[in-house]
Amino acid sequence: MKFGSIPVREAxxxxxxxxxxxxxxxxxxxxxxxxxxxxxxxxAGLMEVxxxxxxxxxxxxxxxxxxxxxxxxxRHVEAKxxxxxxxxxxxxxxxxxxxxxxxxxxxxxxxxxxxxxxLAQHATVEEGQMVATVxxxxxxxxxxxVSKVTELCATREIFAVNPFVPKRVGVIQxxxxxxxxxxxxxxxxxxxxxxxxxxxxxxxxxRTAHDTAEVAEAAKxxxxxxxxxxxxxxxxxxxxxxxxxxxxxxxxxxxVRAGMPVDPGNLLVLGHIGGxxxxxAPGCARSPKENGFxxxxxRLLSGLDVTSADIGGMGVGGLLMEIPSRPQxxxxxxxxxxxxxxxxxxxxxxxxxxxxxxKLMALFAEKPLVRLTAERVLASKAAGAVVVTGHQAVxxxxxxxxxxxxxxxxxxxxxxxxxxxxxxIAALPEDAxxxxxxxxxxxxxxxADLDRLIAAFERAEGRSVVRATHDGRHGxxxxxxxxxxxAVAHLEGDTGARHLVEAEGTDVIDVExxxxxxVDVDTPEALGLAGGVLxx
Numbered sequence: 001m002k003f004g005s006i007p008v009r010e011a012x013x014x015x016x017x018x019x020x021x022x023x024x025x026x027x028x029x030x031x032x033x034x035x036x037x038x039x040x041x042x043x044a045g046l047m048e049v050x051x052x053x054x055x056x057x058x059x060x061x062x063x064x065x066x067x068x069x070x071x072x073x074x075r076h077v078e079a080k081x082x083x084x085x086x087x088x089x090x091x092x093x094x095x096x097x098x099x100x101x102x103x104x105x106x107x108x109x110x111x112x113x114x115x116x117x118x119l120a121q122h123a124t125v126e127e128g129q130m131v132a133t134v135x136x137x138x139x140x141x142x143x144x145x146v147s148k149v150t151e152l153c154a155t156r157e158i159f160a161v162n163p164f165v166p167k168r169v170g171v172i173q174x175x176x177x178x179x180x181x182x183x184x185x186x187x188x189x190x191x192x193x194x195x196x197x198x199x200x201x202x203x204x205x206x207r208t209a210h211d212t213a214e215v216a217e218a219a220k221x222x223x224x225x226x227x228x229x230x231x232x233x234x235x236x237x238x239x240x241x242x243x244x245x246x247x248x249x250x251x252x253x254x255x256v257r258a259g260m261p262v263d264p265g266n267l268l269v270l271g272h273i274g275g276x277x278x279x280x281a282p283g284c285a286r287s288p289k290e291n292g293f294x295x296x297x298x299r300l301l302s303g304l305d306v307t308s309a310d311i312g313g314m315g316v317g318g319l320l321m322e323i324p325s326r327p328q329x330x331x332x333x334x335x336x337x338x339x340x341x342x343x344x345x346x347x348x349x350x351x352x353x354x355x356x357x358x359k360l361m362a363l364f365a366e367k368p369l370v371r372l373t374a375e376r377v378l379a380s381k382a383a384g385a386v387v388v389t390g391h392q393a394v395x396x397x398x399x400x401x402x403x404x405x406x407x408x409x410x411x412x413x414x415x416x417x418x419x420x421x422x423x424x425i426a427a428l429p430e431d432a433x434x435x436x437x438x439x440x441x442x443x444x445x446x447x448a449d450l451d452r453l454i455a456a457f458e459r460a461e462g463r464s465v466v467r468a469t470h471d472g473r474h475g476x477x478x479x480x481x482x483x484x485x486x487a488v489a490h491l492e493g494d495t496g497a498r499h500l501v502e503a504e505g506t507d508v509i510d511v512e513x514x515x516x517x518x519v520d521v522d523t524p525e526a527l528g529l530a531g532g533v534l535x536x
Contacts, residue, residue: 003053065087096161122304171205195301346388422491443519457509
């Protein structure tokens with residue numbers, strides 16, 4: 001592939017490197033120039049254009065990504081259609097993700113233009129979650145490089161989702177005078193919740209004295225009728241011959257491992273009684289927070305074997321959190337905060353398809369549409385908001401008079417949506433964890449809809465894109481996490497948030513809000529159907 005500036009007359013069939021304007025026409029980045037496009041560029045007085053020119057044997061970015069994804073051997077994973085040189089792969093079922101790291105490394109070593117990224121080894125995934133992505137960096141890549149990748153992929157499985165297998169689980173809790181009944185009851189409830197993600201059930205529970213013989217007797221009985229056994233000790237493991245490992249042996253079982261290099265979770269015990277797996281749960285398993293117990297439990301529930309060596313290999317990445325209750329915590333604990341979402345209301349467009357009137361000034365229930373939308377944004381749970389103006393900025397500001405919403409003016413509004421999105425993101429405070437991007441021309445998006453998107457973002461701890469949908473179809477608004485703010489600065493033309501969602505590989509949470517996600521008013525007909533009245 002050749003990249004650079006060439007005369008417009010020689011650019012037919014080339015791929016535009018940047019969004020380009022020619023009179024009233026605007027060509028997007030990665031657009032393949034045809035004869036009519038060349039004529040328009042010439043008519044606009046453009047003499048040169050920056051393009052990528054494919055050479056014989058090259059594959060375009062989408063074709064290359066699709067070829068690589070199609071050659072991969074995997075289980076319970078599906079590849080999505082290619083877009084902007086990227087193919088995302090998603091889990092077909094909930095389970096535990098496994099990956100051949102050496103194969104991924106070998107692919108990434110072939111050429112920097114070809115990349116494969118995945119979740120971490122043994123990550124627990126939900127159905128529909130993205131587990132891997134193939135990304136071609138330039139607009140095209142040499143076909144022989146793609147062939148090298150596909151030949152590697154044909155040799156063995158690259159990754160898989162190992163689906164959860166519902167199991168019958170028995171629980172033993174030992175009791176000492178210092179252990180409250182409420183603690184035991186809470187432990188049972190939390191264990192049921194942990195098992196629910198795999199479809200497994202807690203079907204039997206025994207509460208015994210913290211005594212080797214009593215625990216061994218209960219374990220032997222429960223192991224006969226259950227697929228798995230979890231033992232919660234009233235006292236923490238103090239020795240490899242303490243009550244729980246000793247009871248497993250006394251019941252005729254074997255201890256695979258006592259102790260693990262994961263914190264919290266150090267005091268876990270793993271063993272077997274016959275064909276039944278037995279986990280001696282560390283004290284942290286009484287908490288809903290992730291710990292080493294979850295790592296072992298999920299692997300077993302997905303049908304994966306867990307050996308002593310497997311547990312011994314969990315140390316890198318095994319420091320999950322600080323324990324502030326320790327006499328000498330290693331670092332001061334960080335207090336978790338709810339991620340702050342600030343709204344960006346885009347109101348800079350020219351309403352070009354309206355034939356003259358500004359659609360944002362159309363009256364809905366006797367209010368300008370832009371004011372109605374702003375009021376809904378301000379009534380939402382967003383921590384703050386900013387409105388981006390451009391076309392007819394004075395009229396828009398007048399329609400918002402009296403509302404406590406700051407304005408960011410986009411003098412470059414005519415260049416397209418990207419410039420307005422940039423202006424809005426740039427106006428957000430440093431503590432904004434996410435941007436709720438709201439289009440000004442969606443009259444059926446209500447405050448409750450905005451709050452549902454914000455709530456989903458908060459549940460994801462500010463790490464995912466949250467996107468409104470209607471009947472499964474992608475729509476607006478969308479919440480962008482701060483991790484994508486830098487990428488916004490590189491957008492051009494009419495490229496908006498949807499491009500970032502597709503191109504950056506960030507996890508996406510879809511929230512069904514109804515038809516409001518799909519109703520905009522780009523034409524007089526659409527505006528009339530939505531109940532609006534155009535103003536001059």
